Amino acid sequence: MMNYWLFKSEPSTFSIDHLSKCFNQITYWDGVRNFQARNYLRDQCKKGDMVLFYHSNADPPAAVGVSMVVKEGYVDSTAFDPQDKHFDTKSKKEKPTWYMIDIKFVMKFRREVSLDEIKKNAKLQKMVLVRPGTRLSIQPLTREEFEEIVRMGK
């Protein structure tokens, strides 16, 4: 069964345009250091799942495009690298704490779908994104929600 996800990224760090310019338009989604998000990445993100690409801390915050899972959960080795921003002393190679996946660029929306528009759309009221107090950087969404946002952005 295919799943649908929303991935947050700060465009100043990594935007949809960065993704589209990657070699083969594929990147690894590293640096997730939250257990709930980790569980989704490690256990539930499957090859072929669709990912809504969302710009957080942006002006305006918005869904900006679509990507796809091309490699399922594997060890995030940046956690072992003391030079890396996401280094974590507690993650051991014998028993890694953190995982990542690979995603591939699918499309950039013709127009961004802002958080404001999402909040105003009656069909999108149940999204994790608009639930008060949720800061998850990896969140599931339903096929209907995904398709509605793609429709708005096309």
Added chain:
DNA sequence: GCCAACGTTGGC
């Protein structure tokens, strides 16, 4: 840059 809300840490 502010700050509320949340997750994590660590002392007890």
Added chain:
DNA sequence: GCCAACGTTGGC
């Protein structure tokens, strides 16, 4: 296993 302190997230 409680909970205060701290760090981070992310909209504004």
